[in-house]
Amino acid sequence: MSAFFIITGIVTLLGAVFAMSLRNLVHCALAMAVAFSGIAAMYLQLDAQFVGFAEILVYVGAIAILIVFAILLTRSGEAPEKSVLTSGWMAGIAVSAMVFTMLGWAVLNSSAIPKETPPAPVTTVKDVGDALMTKFVLPLEIIGLVLTAAMIGAVIIALKEESKNKNIGRKP
């Protein structure tokens, strides 16, 4: 539990708490980006270098911008006047607190968790590449398919409908 580990943990949790509690939506998105970079720092500490960089590239680089664009497109950049939480918010908080206490109890005194920390595994990009191409080649292809389908689906859903009066003033 090195000092750096605790710092990144606190940064991530603070980022997550602010992402969920701030009134202005754009601030939430930026706090979320801070939380994601905190998580990326934790990955680097757990010697998962490739995943850490991929996390920055995918989440902080792409998804944060995507969410921010969505916020602008739905014109919710300004903080709403009325209350920000849904009606039954007390129940939600209670359930999540219960989930956390249960998980925490399980983590703290379960015997199945290995106590000693093994040496840091040296995973080079070549090992990741070989694993991807040999053992995990099927999931790789399926992920490619899923991504293309998602992209096309997203474009079709968000496409602006054909405006009826498309050809105003065009010479017949």
Place this chain on the structure above:
Amino acid sequence: MTALQGCLLISALLFAIGFAGAVTRRHAILVLIGIELMLNAANLNFIAFWRFGPHPEVLAGFMFVLFSMALAGAEAAVGLALVIAIYRHKKTSNLDEVKELKG
């Protein structure tokens, strides 16, 4: 309180925060951010167990996180496209008012 338990606690707390946000917040995009946080908490668990697990050279947890990240990206894209489409129809992104199934 080993490093692994520290990681697991943090990811559990992260999951709880994401869940609380997704459940209580009114705005559709905030729910999506909550879901993203929950996904990330799960990924953190995978990497923690991969790192402190018995034989990390198997790279199973590692790969799982890579694929879950790609999937989270796709999910975020489709989710936000839905939110934009709903906003364009109903001129609101407040989840309480989006109740009708028709239209």
Place this chain on the structure above:
Amino acid sequence: MFDKLDQIFVTALHWLVSFLPEAWRPLASSLICIAFILSVFPAVFSITTIFERKGIGRIQNRYGPNRVGIPFTKIRLAGFGQFIPDGVKMLTKEDIVPRAADKVVHFLAPVVMLIPVLLAYAVLPFGKNMTVTDYDAGLLFFFAVGGAVELSVFMAGWSSRNKYSLLGAMRAIAQMVSYEITLILSAVTVVMVVGSLNLNEIVAHQNQYTYGIAHWFVFTPWGLVGFILFFIASLAESNRTPFDLPEAESEIIAGYFTEYSGFKFALFFLGEYLGMFAIIGLGITLFLGGWSSPISFLAWIPSYVWFFTKLMAIVFIFIWIRATLPRLRMDQLMNFAWKFMLPLALMNILVVGIWHYMAADWQRWLVCSAIIFGAYVVLGRGLMHNQKLGKRIYRYAE
């Protein structure tokens, strides 16, 4: 003797660090490297601003700054002291924050812009074993950090609550996103040949010589196309002409940093140039052999000298292009990115695949260059088909 000159910085670093006790050594060495980067590249930035103004001046038949040499003295130095008064002016200008602006985000935007750009320097090999941190997935780190700059562009544009800056920010993000894909795909070709994401390995792979000529990737057909794609994408990534639509003075004043002045504007200005140097540094490492010398018998020149001469050469080409090409319209810019650069980058990857599996002789050269040249011509014609400017059709007038 030359090898000692080549390793002078590395030995100096080790000598400096040797004074500290063992525990503090790694921290001290990284701090010294950070100090090195933070002093060298802003200096290169200030010199480049003068080269830029003088170069563009000379191209437009005028002198460019030739007054300020060493401040408070009469020595002119042909204007090469201009960056000192510019710097002082930039830092002492009043820092106006619009009342409606979102103070916190407005303040954080330049900081969030500088952090990723400076992080990107951690991976670039400036000379023989002169890399700050030798990551195994160095290239991925560079692109991951490069991606974070768009967030700061949005923060700047949105927080100044000004239509022009938001419009500029949107344009900048759209442009950066679409050109980043070409950037990454053209870098993928190099990774396919070298087989590793480690930038030092990429440079070592290019550091061999046959008949005196270095094995730079730019001398292979796919490497040349990859370099040109990378070059154009880096022009767009650093918002330089002809892709400087986001801060097009004529249309939207200064784009996303309209509401910035004084020190924060200087940070943006510095961030933009440092981003440009980082991208050019990566281009040099991937295609122009990083710090290796082009000809074997010139290899005695220290490696960092090679790196910085290549860097300045490409910066001159950037300035030259800035003085020549007009600005692209937004739709032309997007068309060019998605309809020409992306398909050509994908074709380039196909060609590298063929290059990898064919025997290393002249047929390989012929086939690869034929395919990639054919793709270039077909895609080029696809882009130029609407060049015919027919008679204008009026919507209402007869």
Place this chain on the structure above:
Amino acid sequence: MLGEQIIKGLAVTAKNFFGSYVSKERLTTVQYPEEHLAQKENTRQFPFLVYDGDDWEKGLRCVACQICEKECPPKCIYIVKSKDKKPDYKGQPQLYPLTFDIDISVCMSCQICVEVCPFESIKMDTKFELSTDDRFSGLLLTKDKLAKSNRYYQKMHPQDAAESDAVIAAEKAKAAVEAKAKSDAQAKANAAAAAATVPISALAPTPSPPAPAAN
């Protein structure tokens, strides 16, 4: 083929860039404080008072007739007449201005004062570097600052100076002729008067025809 025009354009700018180092006439900028652009012949900035000879007090042509003060559209000329008179270039005693101020921060160099001045005494100067750190008295030129010699005027505006000198020379000649005519008439009158006194004394001895009428 895509990209040919770009290469042509780059070639043009490259030729321009290296050309500017090789052939000097490409760069037409004038390094202002050191080099000055030659001024046109009829440049006009702010008026000044012309004086003949060496001492500007006496040689000042201006007779304080205040026509220019009245004509000046922005009213930037202020003249106070003197009580006594001093002879001007025609030898005729004329008034002279005690104070003659021009506020050049108001003056719009329209040259109307030069056109209306009957005595060729105010002309337009070509100096424009008149910036001072004092906005009020610094830009109010008094008589001593305004007065400049005719030689300076001939150097600055050779052609106009020649015309104005010709006008003055003509007037001087006319004045000289008048003076001569007057002096002849004077001499004749004196002679006549002298003659008139002489015949009275000479009247007694011989009755002569009456003296010619003194005209």
